[in-house]
Amino acid sequence: MKRTVFIVLIMIVAFVLQTTVGKWIAFGSVSPNLLIIFVAAFGFMCGSSTGLLTGFFAGLLWDLFYGDIIGFHALVFMYIGYMNGAFKQIFYKEDIKLPLILIMVSDFLYGIVCYVLQFLLRGRFDFAHYMMYVILPEMVYTVLLTMLVYPPIRTVTLKLDSQQSALSL
């Protein structure tokens, strides 16, 4: 219960920050994808169900505000959360490499899906350009930001988790 409230709060804060502060910290007009970080992180920390629900609601929020087609980001984020959930088995607290790689791959996949469905289908064929100027910079920036925001989130989530499991025993 506490964890759910925490996740909801974090996602709302992340969304607000990304839409407002995002443009202030943009580097070469590319800003990091804070939402992906949290969707992926809650995925591999809390499992597939939590991951996919977090992704779904985060994506829905995005779509309601800025999406042309409601449901697109919800769908993509949901699958990202779900797939990250599969790595719960090999996730352990002290390891930072796995989270970084997972978030990097998640953001990369998100970039590819966005390009294919929203740009390639409209006849924008210069994949290399979008790769160089949007997908990769966003990925690098997101990974850098992950190092900053991931540790505190992990600490709090795992603490709430252990409280919960203590209660249920």
Place this chain on the structure above:
Amino acid sequence: MRRKRRSVTVPSKYLLLGLTVFCIVLMGVTFFTDFLATPLSNLAGGVIIPFQTGVSRIGESLSRRKEEVVNIRDVMAENDRLREQLDRLEIENNSLQQDKYELSHLRELYQLDEQYENYEKIGAHVISKDPGNWFSTFVIDKGQKDGLEVDMNVMAGSGLVGRIIEVGDDWAKVLSIINDSSSVSAMVLSTEDNCIVEGNLETMKSGMITFSKLVAEEGTVKEGDKLVTSYISTKYLPGILIGYVTEINPDANHLTNSGYMTPAVDFSHLQQVLVVTTRKNGAEMQGEDQ
């Protein structure tokens, strides 16, 4: 913990399947109709917009403070330079003022009073932008309560920014002309040739967007020519400056030209915008986005 979870939640596979279907239905509904979009956005807007307004105010003031510190030396040098310039401009202004009287007189004669100085405008702050890096839409802090409506034009400084595509109670979403899916019916001011200006993420990296379908004889349209919104546009008021031609190339069909143009507005530092509350109520025309 695992024991508990198994007993409480639906297996995630089914949840995933269910929500996937839900998303696809939602996408279908919003793609083919738009009856869902506005009430849902309004709901979300009521919750999130106040936060965004607050945070972006703080961000704005912080970044302004930062710029203040960084720029103070430049500013002092610039100040001197500007003073000189001011003197020069004042002289120039006087002569222009005289020209203006003459111009307004002539304009009256020609009844060309739809110049955009006469449009009613409301100022607004940009409070948030699209969270991704693919599209350029943003939200401003004025809405229905201030008399804003869908399709109203948005300007900043002297140039066109875009138009409103969605309105809530006290917020409105603006589609900018540099958005990859935006297109504007434009006209070269000097020759009155029509063309279509389209946003392009690819060329925006070098500060330009594209234009196409310009029917003009070779050599008549030159680099630096002004592009303004055209009279045949359905969404945009005529005569608003969009930008300047930077490069022009004939198309393979030898009938039309296309090329690149630089927008008049600095889109990376957009804070205040002006919403033109006068609306164009023209007939349906081809070539523009719906």
